Amino acid sequence: MISQLNRRISGLWDDFVNLFYPNICQSCGNVLFKNEIAICSRCLYQIPKTDFHLQKNNPVSILFWGRVKIEYASSYFTFAKGSKFQKLIHKLKYHHRTDIGIELGKQLAHQLINSKFFDDVDLIVPVPLHPKKQKIRGYNQAEVIANGMKEIMKLEVNVTNLYRSVHTQSQTKKSKLERWENVDNIFKLHETNLFEGKHILLIDDVVTTGSTLEACAQAILEAKGSKVSIATLAYA
Known part of the structure; x- marks a missing residue:
């Protein structure tokens, strides 16, 4: 009562x-x-959904051909500058609207669980921020998205094993080559055995050139028998 x-x-x-x-x-x-x-x-x-989760050879997966071995890749929606949906990513990253990340993470997860390509994923791993940047921002937007996905996919989120060893400049205004040089070999694993034999789902907010995700995937694949798939909220 x-x-x-x-x-x-x-x-x-x-x-x-x-x-x-x-x-x-x-x-x-x-x-x-x-x-x-x-x-x-x-x-x-x-939201302009891509439906990439239904296509193995989609524009996101093609980004990584010849660069790093990716099992499957998908993005929830298409990112268009100036659109009202661009505001969502901006508010998530810079205005502490973590509720946006949680909600869109759930929507992304609903897509993936309806795809045969992601049904053997073992672990969700968000792209890490350097501790200095995370302290300034107060949170990691990729981790927020991953936490929304966890509610739907019922998978563990690991935020400690993959780490960014160097504090780099923002990728936003860099060319494709500059983006790759900015993140080359800066991601590491604390313990490779934690990811051995695991299918890792790597999460980020937006994929543009794929340089950051490529560098993360290369670090994860140092773990024996590991596999990497990728999912982002948006594809630019």
């Missing part, structure tokens, strides 16, 4: 707060319904 009363009071308080500070969709700005988190159902429906 008391718990029911507490829930009712909590619900009334939430309604009161939402009256003055309504939860809005971080994509379109419309007010969210109670069952919606960060992004409204209409925007989730309108």
